[in-house]
Amino acid sequence: xxxxxxxxxxxxxxxxxxxxxxxxxxxxxxxxxxxxxxxxxxxxxxxxxxxxxxxxxxxxxxxxxxxxxxxxxxxxxxxxxxxxxxxxxxxxxxxxxxxxxxxxxxxxxxxxxxxxxxxxxxxxxxxxxxxxxxxxxxxxxxxx
Numbered sequence: 357x358x359x360x361x362x363x364x365x366x367x368x369x370x371x372x373x374x375x376x377x378x379x380x381x382x383x384x385x386x387x388x389x390x391x392x393x394x395x396x397x398x399x400x401x402x403x404x405x406x407x408x409x410x411x412x413x414x415x416x417x418x419x420x421x422x423x424x425x426x427x428x429x430x431x432x433x434x435x436x437x438x439x440x441x442x443x444x445x446x447x448x449x450x451x452x453x454x455x456x457x458x459x460x461x462x463x464x465x466x467x468x469x470x471x472x473x474x475x476x477x478x479x480x481x482x483x484x485x486x487x488x489x490x491x492x493x494x495x496x497x498x499x500x
Contacts, residue, residue, distance in 0.1 A: 393430065394452045396474060400498050401428040404476045411478060416454035421483035425490070427451065428476045428498075436464055445469075449477065456481070457489040474498040 390398070401413035404426070411426045419425050429451035437446045437459075445463040449456050458477055460466060469475070479493030 391452075397428055397430065397451050400474055400476065404428060404496070413476065416449075416451050416456050416488075418453070419456070419481050419488065421481050421488065423481055424479065425481050426476065426478045427456065427490075428474070429456075430474045431469060431471050434469065434471050449475070454488075457487050458493060458495075459489060459491050461492055468497045469495075473500065 404411070404413055408426075413426050413428045416427055416429065419427070427449060429449040431447045432450045432455065433448040435446050437444050439459070439461055442462050443464045445460045445465060447458045447469065449458050458479075475498055476496045477490060477493040478495075479490040482489050482491065
């Protein structure tokens, strides 16, 4: 008898990760072992998936270049880096599983985006010089 294979896509969603500990023991174990930052990111992802069921939030480490992704995380770093002659705002977004660069071309700043801010982004993942990057994504600021 062959065991049923699990799809890696099923493991990439935060909703599936959070459902792994459904019972009392699982919820208790998660509360004891999960950091505050991880809890906030998981809750943000679950809330986004409730509001936008057609956009599942993916962990950064489960993304592949070329696909459209929806990611939840917090801003680890923020910098202004010119791209050619145009200004560019670059942030490093992290969710505990990995990091990704997000660049808004033509912007020097975006009100509300600062280090430590939680947000959800949606855009196409590129891999430029071995740096996973999303250019000009749609974004949603989450409460501090």
